[in-house]
Amino acid sequence: MADLKNKRIITAAVTGAWPKKENNPNVPMTPEEICEDVYDCWQAGAAIAHLHMRDDAGNGTMDHNKFRETVTLLKERHPDCDIVLNLTTSGDIYATDETRVEHVKELKPEMASYDCGSMNWLNTALFINSPKFLEMCGQLFQECGTKPEIEAFDPGMIANAAYYLKKGILKAPLHFQFCMGCANGIPGSVKNLLFMKETADELIGKGQYTWSCFGVGHSAMEVMYAAIALGGNIRVGMEDNVMYAKGQLADSNRQFVERAARVIREYGLEVATPDEARQILGLK
Amino acid sequence: MSWGVGMMYYHCPQCGKKFKYALDLMVEFGDDFGKCPVCGCMGTYEYDGPRRKDDNDYFEVE
Numbered sequence: 001m002a003d004l005k006n007k008r009i010i011t012a013a014v015t016g017a018w019p020k021k022e023n024n025p026n027v028p029m030t031p032e033e034i035c036e037d038v039y040d041c042w043q044a045g046a047a048i049a050h051l052h053m054r055d056d057a058g059n060g061t062m063d064h065n066k067f068r069e070t071v072t073l074l075k076e077r078h079p080d081c082d083i084v085l086n087l088t089t090s091g092d093i094y095a096t097d098e099t100r101v102e103h104v105k106e107l108k109p110e111m112a113s114y115d116c117g118s119m120n121w122l123n124t125a126l127f128i129n130s131p132k133f134l135e136m137c138g139q140l141f142q143e144c145g146t147k148p149e150i151e152a153f154d155p156g157m158i159a160n161a162a163y164y165l166k167k168g169i170l171k172a173p174l175h176f177q178f179c180m181g182c183a184n185g186i187p188g189s190v191k192n193l194l195f196m197k198e199t200a201d202e203l204i205g206k207g208q209y210t211w212s213c214f215g216v217g218h219s220a221m222e223v224m225y226a227a228i229a230l231g232g233n234i235r236v237g238m239e240d241n242v243m244y245a246k247g248q249l250a251d252s253n254r255q256f257v258e259r260a261a262r263v264i265r266e267y268g269l270e271v272a273t274p275d276e277a278r279q280i281l282g283l284k
Numbered sequence: 285m286s287w288g289v290g291m292m293y294y295h296c297p298q299c300g301k302k303f304k305y306a307l308d309l310m311v312e313f314g315d316d317f318g319k320c321p322v323c324g325c326m327g328t329y330e331y332d333g334p335r336r337k338d339d340n341d342y343f344e345v346e
Contacts, residue, residue: 022337122290123332181308183290188308217289217308242335246346249337 004280007272008264009233011048011177011212012041014253016239017060017091018122024242024249029054031070038074040254041237042083045261047277048111049083050149052091052239062095067103082274084283086111086149089137093125097133101140110283112141113177114148116164117157120184134160138169145284149212151177153185155199162203174204175281177235178213180223188219190226197230210281216240224260228267236260291335293342294327296320303327304342306335313345321345 014037019027028037031053038049053066067087074081087109089100104112114137121127141148148170150161164170178196181188186196193213200209212233215223220241227234236256244250244259261271272280290307301322310317318327321343 018334023334024337122334181289183307187311189311217306219308 004272004276006269007276007280008228008269009048009212009272009277009280010046010257010260010264011050011086011233011235011237012038012046012253012257013050013052013214013235013237013239014038014041015052015054016237017052017054017088017093019238019242020058024238026250026252027238027242028253029058031066031073034070035073035077037253038083039078039081040252041257042078042081042274044254044257045271046257047084047272047274048086050086050088050113050235050237050239052088060092062089062092062099062103064099064103064106067107071107071109084111084274084277084281085109086113088113090115090127090129090151093121093127097130097136100133101137104140104144104146108144109146110278111147111149111175111281113151114138114141114170115151115153115157116160117153119153122183134164135167135169138164142171147175147281147283149175149177151179152196153179153182155186155196158196158199158203165204172208173282174209176200176209176211178211178232180213181216181219188215188217188223190222193223193226193230197232214240217243224263228263228269233272234260234264289335290332291339292318292332293330293339294318294320295330296323296325297328298323298325302342303345304339305345307332309346 028034053061055061115129118128152158186192212235213227214235224234237253264271291304293304295302299322320327
């Protein structure tokens with residue numbers, strides 16, 4: 001195994017809960033489409049796939065049957081694909097706390113998202129992650145052997161993660177996903193990414209955690225390059241950006257992964273394989 | 285959970301031009317965010333939401 005310090009993990013967030021075919025016809029929506037996109041992204045260098053599901057009308061859903069169908073399809077169609085699966089727990093803001101974790105109980109994924117606080121969502125609705133839910137979720141993840149990917153949309157959510165670490169709800173080493181440039185979250189910029197990292201350094205301890213990040217919209221490239229320079233990992237995909245560049249809709253999720261891999265290699269680093277990602281993140 | 289750029293759609297109360305701003309550029313534009321790119325006066329807010337593919341009749345101020 002090569003030196004892991006020089007490895008950077010690419011996470012592919014292929015679908016999300018919001019973008020639809022009318023935003024970009026290439027967003028994968030069905031279990032079949034998501035399965036094939038994940039395989040494509042893995043071939044291009046993604047070590048982690050962050051998965052959301054859609055119902056038959058294309059809306060975000062936490063239906064555990066959809067998660068099972070997609071995961072099963074991937075295993076059956078592509079047994080060579082060893083990508084780390086990271087399943088969302090926040091794919092439908094109207095889902096109950098129980099529904100949000102049903103698939104985790106059943107499938108026991110290697111990773112699942114853990115949104116460490118509540119916020120207004122797209123100026124339209126509440127995205128609620130109550131203390132009760134976060135405690136239940138943290139304990140369940142430990143029981144299932146699932147590593148939380150702590151999504152932090154602002155520095156306060158990093159402080160909240162530190163609180164749950166002290167309480168034993170979360171276990172070290174933590175892994176953060178700094179979500180930048182989302183409406184109502186911290187705007188995406190180098191300055192703000194540095195602030196997020198410094199906040200985590202202070203609260204969790206320098207070198208005591210791992211992190212990844214993404215920027216939506218105009219900040220996507222700025223945040224990606226900054227993450228590489230600051231020692232972080234990166235997330236790309238149509239969950240976060242349906243445009244590949246100004247005025248250019250993305251052709252595929254693979255296109256984003258290929259660019260991220262090029263950036264990592266041009267910087268003189270290497271793209272982590274799924275097994276290397278497992279070592280870096282301490283996955284069981 | 286995330287989603288790409290939110291857009292804010294306006295028209296100009298003076299010249300009628302339709303235009304839009306990406307919400308994530310609010311920091312860069314500062315006080316100019318929401319102003320008509322032709323007249324410079326503050327636009328009249330119409331609606332906001334995710335970027336639509338069919339919103340080309342709204343000029344994107346960048």
